Amino acid sequence: MKTFEQDKELKQLLKSVKLESPGVDFSAGVMNRVFAEQSALEKAKQQPLFGKGFWVIFSLFVALIIVVVLLSGEGSAVAKVPDFFPGADVDAALSGYRLLLHRLSNLPAGIAGILFGASLLILLENFLETRHHAVR
Amino acid sequence: MEEKDDNYYIEKVIAGQTSYFSYVVEKYQDVVFSIALKVLKNREDAEEMAQESFVKAFKSLHTFQRKAKFSTWLYRITYNTCISETRKKKQYFASTDEVQISDEVEEMNFDGIPAENREKYIKAALAKLQEDEYTLVLLYYFEDQSVEDISKVTGLSGSNVKVKLYRARKKLYVILNEMLKEDVYSIL
Numbered sequence: 001m002k003t004f005e006q007d008k009e010l011k012q013l014l015k016s017v018k019l020e021s022p023g024v025d026f027s028a029g030v031m032n033r034v035f036a037e038q039s040a041l042e043k044a045k046q047q048p049l050f051g052k053g054f055w056v057i058f059s060l061f062v063a064l065i066i067v068v069v070l071l072s073g074e075g076s077a078v079a080k081v082p083d084f085f086p087g088a089d090v091d092a093a094l095s096g097y098r099l100l101l102h103r104l105s106n107l108p109a110g111i112a113g114i115l116f117g118a119s120l121l122i123l124l125e126n127f128l129e130t131r132h133h134a135v136r
Numbered sequence: 137m138e139e140k141d142d143n144y145y146i147e148k149v150i151a152g153q154t155s156y157f158s159y160v161v162e163k164y165q166d167v168v169f170s171i172a173l174k175v176l177k178n179r180e181d182a183e184e185m186a187q188e189s190f191v192k193a194f195k196s197l198h199t200f201q202r203k204a205k206f207s208t209w210l211y212r213i214t215y216n217t218c219i220s221e222t223r224k225k226k227q228y229f230a231s232t233d234e235v236q237i238s239d240e241v242e243e244m245n246f247d248g249i250p251a252e253n254r255e256k257y258i259k260a261a262l263a264k265l266q267e268d269e270y271t272l273v274l275l276y277y278f279e280d281q282s283v284e285d286i287s288k289v290t291g292l293s294g295s296n297v298k299v300k301l302y303r304a305r306k307k308l309y310v311i312l313n314e315m316l317k318e319d320v321y322s323i324l
Contacts, residue, residue: 010305014277017258019166020173022183027161029183030190037195038154 049127142206150197161190164207167279168214174270175218185221189214208285215271215289261311268292269304276301 050058142163148156168189173182193213200209262270268290275281275289283301287294 010308011277013254013258014273017255017262019170019274019278021166022169022179022186026165026169026183026187027158030161030165030187031155031158033187033191034154034157034194037191 054126143202146197146200146206149194157190157194160193160206160210164210165190167207167274168210170274171211171214171271172218174274175215175222175267181221185218186214189217192217204288205281205285207279208281208288211275211279211281212289257312257315260315261308264311265304265307269300269307272297272301273304273308 140159142160145156145159149160165186169182169186172186172189173179176182176185189210193210196213200206262273265273271290272286275286276283281289283294283297286292286297286301290297292300
């Protein structure tokens with residue numbers, strides 16, 4: 001018996017058979033989906049890497065850092081507050097702030113680590129997704 | 137009009153001229169659909185998965201490295217997409233009636249098959265092959281793919297492809313011979 005490579009007759013016979021075809025609108029259907037993918041890609045390219053929410057949270061975080069820096073420098077910025085706002089009770093504000101810091105410092109470091117890690121992962125996912133769309 | 141090489145259209149699509157992808161779809165839709173139909177066994181699912189395969193190919197066109205033929209790459213996407221779909225639906229390959237292949241399968245005289253019925257016979261015989269055998273026969277005999285390319289499409293080793301092709305061809309002969317005998321008996 002011939003090997004399958006030598007069987008030219010079978011090849012010829014099989015090639016004479018018409019393969020099954022999909023419906024007449026198959027090609028149009030594929031192209032519609034392809035164009036939809038293309039427009040989704042264009043949209044993704046136009047979207048900024050970081051959304052509005054990110055910038056709001058980031059601004060709040062920066063504001064918090066500024067407040068912390070101002071309040072921790074005792075005798076500097078804090079000391080000048082009564083000059084600008086004569087009725088302000090700076091001592092009460094400072095003690096409240098210290099209480100908050102004290103409570104925060106009592107939180108287990110693990111929780112802070114988890115929150116930090118989760119934030120990093122969300123950021124990374126956002127970045128990779130945008131990049132993936134851009135490459136496509 | 138002169139038919140361009142696949143790479144010509146691929147370059148155009150990558151460069152942003154998406155409509156050139158329709159040439160690729162038109163050229164390969166029958167083979168892609170035939171593979172999907174054999175694996176999934178119904179036209180509706182096969183059309184959906186064939187469409188899915190083309191869209192997947194479009195989405196990852198930039199990763200096509202041109203080391204293999206575009207068709208090989210596309211058929212691999214199709215085959216894997218359809219196999220994944222059957223697994224998702226927990227639809228296992230239902231074995232077709234097992235055809236007994238003896239060692240002494242006689243050579244086939246194709247002239248014995250009436251010319252007007254040849255296509256009908258061949259299609260019926262192909263339908264009796266299992267999914268993987270059909271895909272191998274389709275790629276090797278219809279599409280002139282090499283054993284190496286088929287190995288890339290199916291994930292089988294080269295020697296395994298050869299063994300399966302050998303068995304599939306024998307099986308085709310057995311099926312065709314049986315069909316011819318049945319027809320002769322029915323005439324008598």
